[in-house]
Amino acid sequence: MLSATKTCSLIKERRISTTEALEEVLGRIRDREEDLHCYITLDEEGARQQAKLIQSRIDDGSLKGPLAGAVVAVKDNICVRDLPATCGSKMLAGFIPPYDATVTEKLRDAGCIIIGKTNMDEFAMGSTCENSYFGPTKNPYDTSRVTGGSSGGSAAAVAAGEAMIALGSDTGGSIRLPAACCGVVGLKPTYGRVSRYGLIAYASGLDQIGPMGRSVEDCGEMLSLLSGADSRDATSRQWEAVDTGAALGRGVKGLTVGLAEDYLSLCPDEEAKNAVLEAAEKLRDAGAAVEHFSLGYEKYVVPIYYILADAQASSNLERYDGIKYGYRTPFEEGQDFGQLMARSRGEGFGGEVKRRILVGSFVLSAGWYDAYYKKALAAQALLRRCFDEAFSKYDLILMPAAPSVAPKLGVYKDDIIGAYRGDVFTVTANLAQLPAMSIPAGVNHDGLPLAVQLMADRFREDLLLAAGAELEKRGGHENDEGI
């Protein structure tokens, strides 16, 4: 199976039909889904109907875009009208949104076929995709390993050919970590680039929707499709659109790249570390000037992130009351309103979600707000200033995407902080509202995917695409066919 844009080119040239392309994906799903569990909801019949309709619109010339006919998987925290949206949680059991997210509307308008909703850590809280009420997704490269999280179902679906391309969401690395673990490209856009209307909120100051694909080009085209201001999301911004074609052909000649050596030194895996150094060499060979530098705050970014994310999550998740939608505990005689709510929440949320709600409520509580939440906001401002200084010297920052290859299932079961610390490379981009991309960088000695991460200044996704395409061209990316 080819990348989404290449497949859509074949559809446009009438060498294959949308239905044939879809059936190829459905065949992969039949072969692999039982082992991998990428999806929470599959909509085979709906997809077949969409494929026919889209083919007719391609035939009559009303659909001409680069992703017309692409089979897309959507993370289960993004609303697709009339398909369940569980967020990987019992708390949202039975919730079928009566509306489309803005990104879903954009997929439909562009002629994408929505095949289903992908598995994820509950409410996007996790780095392994094991915190799903519906069970873990397994890594297509080695089913004894995790996919990374929280958008693990989307990453695995793309890697295994169970979708041509997917949407994920990224609050602290939830697109880039699973992309790294599954050998696909994951792009977290600038905060504000893509509307979050219809994205079920985790931490509103950090959440962003983005693409996961088998090539940099796929992610670039999907980013163009998703971007733009939306009156229904006051944080979305109208910014100059990314010219994907120009960005992909730009190369890196004349660009300056800062390799964040303080973050690189935190990487415990020599092969993951070497992948970053090799990427630096490739960029240098392609004409970029690469310098080592210290970004700073490496000791602080994980605590800053978890204070802010947990606090915002505790507030956002207050809406789950067992009344308006989702899970409601059975009624008991004498039960009052507060008990109904507290019991529904206690029974509906999983362990990691409860932990973050409790910590978030604590850091927002009277007496502790200044010491934790306000302090973290101030530290976030200082981190952002560090990035401003870095981007006054460099066009791009290079660092690891993940501390290691995909870990074995269950490794972090009793090591909460160990799992949190693994987010050190990805949370910085969310805290500074920057665009960042995880790019495959070959495989390790066991054949497991390695990856590197590039970051750019706000709304400079074009530079990520330019450098990502250069790295892709120079090897390391071997998943055009899916595995």
Place this chain on the structure above:
Amino acid sequence: MRQKIDEETVAYVSKLSQLELTAEEKRAAAADMEECLTMMDILSGLDTRDGEELLLYDNDQNVLREDERVGSDMADSLLRCAPLAEDGLIPVPKTV
């Protein structure tokens, strides 16, 4: 200086969070919260006097919309989302 998180604190925070926990969950939550907050306490050693609260976005570039009435005839579809609905209403226990 923060006291070690105990079950009393967990009970207080779970009440704030409207979260009913089992006895076993309360015991585990005390240890888990302590571990998480200890990890976060490292921030107390960071001088943040120069830090300003970061605005989530630039106010002058907000996406604003006209304050106009738009389609709101969604009662039926919203009621279908509720786990329990009867006669166009969502039944709840007595609130007062």
